[in-house]
Amino acid sequence: MNAHTRPPKALATFRPQTRLRRLGQQVLRNGLPPLVVGALLLIIWQLLCSRPGAALPPPSQVVNDTWELITQPFYDNGGNDVGMAWQLLASLERVAYGYLMAAVAGIALGVLVGQSAWAMRGLDPLFQVLRTVPPLAWLPLSLAGFKDSHPSALFVIFITAIWPIIINTSVGIRNIPEDYRNVARVLRLNGWEYFQKIMLPAAAPYIFSGLRIGVGLSWLAIIAAEMLIGGVGIGFFIWDAWNASRISDIILALVYVGVIGFLLDRLVAFIGRLVTRGTAN
Amino acid sequence: MDDNSRNDDQAGRGLPRRSFLKQSLGVLGAGAALTLLPPGLRSAAWAAGSDAVETPKAKLGFIALTDAAPLFVADELGLFAKYGMTEVEVLKQSSWGTTRDNLVLGSAANGIDGAHILTPMVYQLAAGKITSNGQPLPMALLARLNVDGQGISLSNDYKEQKIGLDASGFKTALAARQAAGKKTSAAMTFPGGTHDLWIRYWMAANGIDPNKDITTMVVPPAQMVANMKVGNMDTFCVGEPWNAQLIKQNIGYSALTTGELWANHPEKALALRGDYVQANPKATLALLKAVLEAQQFCDVAANKAKVAEICAKRRWIGAPADDVVGRLQGTFDYGTGRVVQNSPHLMKFWNEHASFPYQSHDLWFITENQRWGYLPGDLDAQGLIAQVNRSDLWRAAATAIGVPAGDIPTGDSRGKETFFDGKVFDPADPKAYLASLTLKV
Amino acid sequence: MAQPYLSIEHIDKSFTRNGLTSTVLRDVNLKIERGEYISIIGHSGCGKSTVLNIVAGLIEPTSGSILLENREVRGPGPERSLVFQNHSLLPWLTVYENVALAVDKVFKGTKSKAERHAWTLHNLEMVNMGHALHKRPSEISGGMKQRVGIARALAMEPKVLLLDEPFGALDALTRAHLQDEVMRIQSELRNTVMMITHDVDEAVLLSDRIVMMTNGPAATIGEILTIDLPRPRDRITLVDDPRYNGYRHAVLSFLYEKHSHPGAVA
Numbered sequence: 001m002n003a004h005t006r007p008p009k010a011l012a013t014f015r016p017q018t019r020l021r022r023l024g025q026q027v028l029r030n031g032l033p034p035l036v037v038g039a040l041l042l043i044i045w046q047l048l049c050s051r052p053g054a055a056l057p058p059p060s061q062v063v064n065d066t067w068e069l070i071t072q073p074f075y076d077n078g079g080n081d082v083g084m085a086w087q088l089l090a091s092l093e094r095v096a097y098g099y100l101m102a103a104v105a106g107i108a109l110g111v112l113v114g115q116s117a118w119a120m121r122g123l124d125p126l127f128q129v130l131r132t133v134p135p136l137a138w139l140p141l142s143l144a145g146f147k148d149s150h151p152s153a154l155f156v157i158f159i160t161a162i163w164p165i166i167i168n169t170s171v172g173i174r175n176i177p178e179d180y181r182n183v184a185r186v187l188r189l190n191g192w193e194y195f196q197k198i199m200l201p202a203a204a205p206y207i208f209s210g211l212r213i214g215v216g217l218s219w220l221a222i223i224a225a226e227m228l229i230g231g232v233g234i235g236f237f238i239w240d241a242w243n244a245s246r247i248s249d250i251i252l253a254l255v256y257v258g259v260i261g262f263l264l265d266r267l268v269a270f271i272g273r274l275v276t277r278g279t280a281n
Numbered sequence: 282m283d284d285n286s287r288n289d290d291q292a293g294r295g296l297p298r299r300s301f302l303k304q305s306l307g308v309l310g311a312g313a314a315l316t317l318l319p320p321g322l323r324s325a326a327w328a329a330g331s332d333a334v335e336t337p338k339a340k341l342g343f344i345a346l347t348d349a350a351p352l353f354v355a356d357e358l359g360l361f362a363k364y365g366m367t368e369v370e371v372l373k374q375s376s377w378g379t380t381r382d383n384l385v386l387g388s389a390a391n392g393i394d395g396a397h398i399l400t401p402m403v404y405q406l407a408a409g410k411i412t413s414n415g416q417p418l419p420m421a422l423l424a425r426l427n428v429d430g431q432g433i434s435l436s437n438d439y440k441e442q443k444i445g446l447d448a449s450g451f452k453t454a455l456a457a458r459q460a461a462g463k464k465t466s467a468a469m470t471f472p473g474g475t476h477d478l479w480i481r482y483w484m485a486a487n488g489i490d491p492n493k494d495i496t497t498m499v500v501p502p503a504q505m506v507a508n509m510k511v512g513n514m515d516t517f518c519v520g521e522p523w524n525a526q527l528i529k530q531n532i533g534y535s536a537l538t539t540g541e542l543w544a545n546h547p548e549k550a551l552a553l554r555g556d557y558v559q560a561n562p563k564a565t566l567a568l569l570k571a572v573l574e575a576q577q578f579c580d581v582a583a584n585k586a587k588v589a590e591i592c593a594k595r596r597w598i599g600a601p602a603d604d605v606v607g608r609l610q611g612t613f614d615y616g617t618g619r620v621v622q623n624s625p626h627l628m629k630f631w632n633e634h635a636s637f638p639y640q641s642h643d644l645w646f647i648t649e650n651q652r653w654g655y656l657p658g659d660l661d662a663q664g665l666i667a668q669v670n671r672s673d674l675w676r677a678a679a680t681a682i683g684v685p686a687g688d689i690p691t692g693d694s695r696g697k698e699t700f701f702d703g704k705v706f707d708p709a710d711p712k713a714y715l716a717s718l719t720l721k722v
Numbered sequence: 723m724a725q726p727y728l729s730i731e732h733i734d735k736s737f738t739r740n741g742l743t744s745t746v747l748r749d750v751n752l753k754i755e756r757g758e759y760i761s762i763i764g765h766s767g768c769g770k771s772t773v774l775n776i777v778a779g780l781i782e783p784t785s786g787s788i789l790l791e792n793r794e795v796r797g798p799g800p801e802r803s804l805v806f807q808n809h810s811l812l813p814w815l816t817v818y819e820n821v822a823l824a825v826d827k828v829f830k831g832t833k834s835k836a837e838r839h840a841w842t843l844h845n846l847e848m849v850n851m852g853h854a855l856h857k858r859p860s861e862i863s864g865g866m867k868q869r870v871g872i873a874r875a876l877a878m879e880p881k882v883l884l885l886d887e888p889f890g891a892l893d894a895l896t897r898a899h900l901q902d903e904v905m906r907i908q909s910e911l912r913n914t915v916m917m918i919t920h921d922v923d924e925a926v927l928l929s930d931r932i933v934m935m936t937n938g939p940a941a942t943i944g945e946i947l948t949i950d951l952p953r954p955r956d957r958i959t960l961v962d963d964p965r966y967n968g969y970r971h972a973v974l975s976f977l978y979e980k981h982s983h984p985g986a987v988a
Contacts, residue, residue, distance in 0.1 A: 080373050081596035143382055144413040148390040179810035182780055185798040187827045187878075197823065201814045230375040239375055243345055243503045244599035245526060277814045277858070 057248050065248035080232055080240065088256060090232040091222050095264075098157025099218040106162040106214065107207060110169020111199070120170070131163035135221040139228055153225050160221035161214035168213070172206025173199065201276065208272030215268050219261045334564040338368040339557070340388040341568075342380050342396035345373060345598040346502075346520035347605055348427040348549045349397040350588050351630055353597045355575035364567035373596075376501055377402065377471040384420075385412050387554055395553030395568070397426060399474035401646040401655075403552045407669050408656060411473075419555025421671045422643070423569050426549040426576070428635040429540035430608070430628025432524030433480055435516045436509045436533045443617060444536050446701050448487035451536075455495060455515070467491065468500035468508070468517035473655030475548055478646070479539050480518035481653060485720040486702040491653075492722070509533050520548075521628070522592075522604040527616070529604060534616030538608075540626025542701050545633055547642040558671070569678035576630040585610045634690055640670050641694035641708035648711045654722035662711065725792055726753035727914055728777070728882055733786035735772055746772050748940040750786070752933060754882075759908060759915045761925040763973065764935035764944075765981070770918050771886060773935075777916060778804050778884050790881060800828045803880035807887045809867040811859040811874075818855040821846060821874045828878050845877040846870070848907060865896035869903070876907070885917040889924070897921075898957070901928060909954060922977070926969045927955055934976045944981060947972055 042059050049058035063070070073085035113120045113127075135156050142152040142159075180202055184194045200207075226235025234253055241249035339361075343349040352371050355361055361369040372393060374380045384406065386392025400422070402411070409417035435444055435451070442450030455465050467484065469477040481491045491497045495515070500508065502523050508514035510532045518539075527533045539546060551572055558565045579588050589606035592598045598605070607614065611627035614620045629635040643666050650656040672693050679689050698706045706714045715721070733750040736743050746769040754760055762770045775781040777788055779798035787794050795802070803824075811820050822842045829838050846852050849869040859867055868888060875883055885904075889897040901924060908915065919925050925932045929949050936944040949969055951960070960966040 077594075077596055079371065079596045081594065140382075140413070143386070147386060148392075149383065149386060150391045177810075179806050179808060180812065182798070182804065182806070183810050183812070185780060186778065186800060186802075186804050187824055188799055189827060193827070198812070201812065204814070228375055228379060230373060230379055236373075236375060240345070240373065240595075240599065243501070244595075245503070245506075245530075246599065 057251070062248040062251050065246070066252040069249065069252060080230075080236065082232060084234075084237075084252075084256060087232060087234045087237045088260060091219075091226060091234045092260070094153055094226075094233070095157060095215075095218045095222050098154040098222070099161050099215055101154070102158045102161035102165060102214060102218070103211060105158070106165025106210065107169050109162075110166040110207070110210070111173055111195075111203075113166065114170035114173025114203070127163065127166060130159075131167075133159075135160040135217075136224050136228065139225060149229055149231075153222070153229055156225040157218045157221050161218040164213035164217065165207070165210040168206045168210025169203060172203030172209075175206070176202045204272070204276040208268065208276065211272065212265055212268045215264045216261060219257070219264055223257060334365045334567050335561040336564050337366050338370075338388070339366060339395065339553075339564065339568055340370045340372060340393040342372050342374040342383055342393040342398075344377065344380065344397060345600075346397075346549075347522060347592055347598065347609065348430060348520055348628060349597075350579050350592060351426055351551075351572050351575040352397055353591050353594075354578050354588060355571045357591050358575070358578070360571035360574050361568065364570045366564060366567045366571065369568070377474065381406065381411055382413075384554060385418055387556070394557045395551065398550055398552050399471055399476075400425070400547055400550040400643065401473050401475065401478065401650055402471060403550055403669060404643065404647055404665060405473055405650070405655065407555075407665055408660060410656060420552050420669050421555050421558040421565070421674075422550050422552045422638055422669050423558075423565070423671050424551045424572060424576075424636050424675050425547050425638050425642070426551050426572075426630065426636075428545045428548055428629050428633070429538070429626050431476060431479060431518060431520050431539040431548060433483060433516065433518045433536045433539065434509075434524045434527050434533045435536050436512070436514060437531070438512070439515070440534060440617065446483075446537055446541055448483065448489065448536070451516070452487055452489050452494075455489065458515075459494070464496065465494075465515050466496040466498060466513070468498060468505045468514055468519075470499065470502065470519055472499060473650045473653070475646075476518040476520070477653075478649045479542060480516065482649070482700070483518075483537070483542055485718070486700070486704075488720075490720050506530070506532060521608050522598065522600045525604045525608055525614075526600065528614060535613070538613060538624070538626045540624075543698065544626070545629070545635070547639065547646075548628075550638065555669075558674075566674060566678055566681070569674060570682050573631075573636060573675075573678055573684075574682055576636050580629060580631040580635075582610070634688075634695075636675070637690050638670055638672050638675055639690070639693060639695045640666050640672065641696070641698075643670055644708050644711055645698065645706055648706075648715055652715060652718060652721045726789075727756035727758075727791060728754040728916075729789040729792075730754075730773070730777065731787050731789060733773070733776060733788075734784045735769070735776065735781070736784045745940040746938060747776075747783075748942050750942055752943060752946075754914060754916065756914050757912045759917070759928060759930045760933060761917045761919055761929040761931075762933045762935060763919055763922070763925050763977070764941070765937055765977065766920065768935045768938050769941045770935055774884055774886050774916065774918050777882070778802050780804075800824070800878035801881045802884055803875040803878040803882075805868075805871050805875045805883070805885045805888045807890050809859070809864075809871040811867055811870055813859050816856050816858055817846065817851060817862070817870050818842060820859070820870055821877050824874050825877050842877060845873040848876065848910075849873045849903060863896075864892050865900060868892060868900060872900075872904070872907075876911070876913075881914065883913045883915045885915065887918050887920070889921075890919075897924075902957075904928065905953075905955065922970055922973050925973065926951075926966060927957060927960065932969075932973060934973065934981075936981050945976055 046058045046060060048054070049056050057065070069084050073083040075083040076086065109123070113123055138156050138159050139152060142155040143149065146152050146155065176199060180198050184198050189197065222233070223235035223238065226233040227239040230236050234257060238250055238253045241253065341352060343352050356369070356371045361367070374383065374396070377399065380393075380396050380398060381402065383392035384396060388394045403420045403422050405411045406418045407420045409415055412418055439451060439454055442454055444451045458465050467480055469480050471477060477497070481497065484491050484495065489495060500514070500517070502519050505514060505517040505519060506523060506527055509517070509527065510530070516536070524535050528535065551569070553565060553568070578584055586606060589602045589609055592605045593600065593602035609628065611624045612620070612622050613624045613626075644662055647656060647660065647662045647665070651658050651660065670693070676689055680686075694708050696708070700706070704714070704717065730750055730752040733747055734745070735747040736745045750773060762773060764770050772781060776783050779788075779796060779802060782796070789795070790802070812823070815823065822838070825838045825842045829841070833841065843852065846855065849872050851866060851869050851873060854862055854866065859870075872888070889900055892900065905928060917928065926949060932947045932949060933943055934945045934947065935941050947969060951963070951965060
């Protein structure tokens, strides 16, 4: 028997690795470099902007100005004046609705376009044209169409996130190796079984690629949309801070926005790995 | 419409009558006390003898400018609740465009019922010129929120010329820039709105054609300052605290405060959707009473600091109180070294009949909109004003809160208006005024 | 001869694209007995895979028919199960689940859940993959993947087992191991097997008969060679066997003398 299940381990480090130790090493290996780089950047920023007349406030001032916002994320003073956690949650809620709708519709349309050459020829040119329309340009149209500001905001997210999902899904569907299809044919799987057991799992890595791009775009779109429509949300918070020249508030908000965007991406990737059992990136 | 004599008394309009009930409510904090009472009793409690409001709810929009102060004050001091409007939401709008869209939607579709709004915009909506489907939106203009207090600012590139009401220096400088191939632009907040009309009037009176000699465009206030900083903006007209902030950041200076163009000129209005007023007349009256009382509060000299403090809250304007309080009190630092104390052109909310919605003023705004092509020349201005302007409600509310009859204008016209360049607007003959203007569309 | 178990009758196959018709197969006829091990060999491009795919039902012949137990068969089905050249295991399923997919589909009504589980395990044991049930295809070697592919095909209890160059992608040693496995399984189960190969040694070692195809276009069956070597066959001892070498000679002669590929080496 010549087959091995795993390539042989390097003999050099032959210590029994406990799970905890391995986890610790991984955290150190992946977590330390960005922390170091981040700290360096903060120091450079602090030095560059500490001189009087600097264009941007240094990190120390940002923290100073926004201390109340940082330490009290859940305060509520009425109207739009609520803590950062509430602002972020409001935006995330809109993203959740809009993105989920985009995911369902996007995967469905992607499967349709991927499966049917006719649908591809009919719908693809339409998709290619529509997807270049910037999300904010949809806002006045959707306001006029829905005659209600809540669904309009959700629509902006929907129409932004759906394109990468459709396109990636259809590519995934079309790239199902012929062999898998032959396996299904030999087994005489019916349409539903084929869809569920072969088509979706085979296309899943592509679908999740599209979903990851989509969630990032959703987050971008809602920030921009909220700048226009107002209400409670991190986008309007940024717009309002800009109007009142509160630069430190904007910087703080951007940090939060970036972190949340990163976490959303990781979340979708994680779910992707779970669902596709490791075959997704 | 006959002339109305103006009252010289600027100070001393204290808070109205001290009914026993209101005094005790005042002790508890009106709003808090009312929430302790069961709903049925609440509206009955506020003023003995009046009927209950049809709905305690209203959504009012505002833009973060000092002229919305009466709305802030009404909310902060519990004045809405005092008159039975216990569920009023005063909501910051992100732009005048959003205000327009939300008014068209109405609160039933997650929009707003009324707003702190540019006076001409009320008529543009009522005439159907700015709605997305071209349909007229019935509006009711209940009160003027303020007079005066806007500013026209210039970038420091023009500091040498020390431009003021007289913009001949600006004109030559502009021509030079254009000859050198540079783009020149003037910014305002909304096409056909008050700021657009002020800057156009000022430039046109100085021989600068706002459509040909310079590009006049809509820019959000924050962007005006940012653009001027990088040299992309030559002049703008906007409310406070922007002009003060421009000086503070050393980017530009104030050419004038708009009261110098036209003394005691009307500015923003409080307007509601027509259908709200029709369905809820008592609620409308209650809102109006609260706002009138707030306007009175804002014009008491001793209260100015508190008003500035309220404006500084993140929820309202969020700019530093220092940027706001100076001009509120009448101290104008023009940024050129010239500082005027106790200027007569400070923003007024109540004094000198600032709150009364003169129909002659509405007529001027419509006429100027026609001048620049924002409204059609054949519009039935009088008919529209008769539909939209609700000075009758204003009088009813003012009487109800105890404003002495001598302080309530009897007519709807403030008579002839004279501008800084000597032009006269006679509300009896708007066409003659229009014809007398050389620069127009 | 009694009614053949599997009969390939007058199969023609042409492909038409952009108005141009190319004939791949012309009048292919073959009768196979039950339990026979048939290899089809020929130069690349001679259409041997096409023949297999037609028998499998994945491709429709332009004319002619396939008869299994005297009934015409069209379209694919588990009674003619296929082992692919590229194992074709589904990467998101474990070894066990790949075979279970086939078992659950084919035996849904006829075997109970416990029986299907046992049957799946049995087939995996038969190819010596019982120790790696919960591994993913990405975690096992090429030879093991092919074993699983064979287990999956066998688990369908096919009437005819079709192998499409099953060991082409493997190295020589692994190939040898798997050939021995297949022979061992074959001796147990006595399946009817049709295999495509271009390895002469493999064909002679494993088959009862070798079907040699002419070159395309319009390829057809050139010669059929019966391999009369006793089973079980051991490759080491066969190396010196003159009959073995004679058969090899015959096949090589067919391929490289009588029907050498036009245009020589690619």
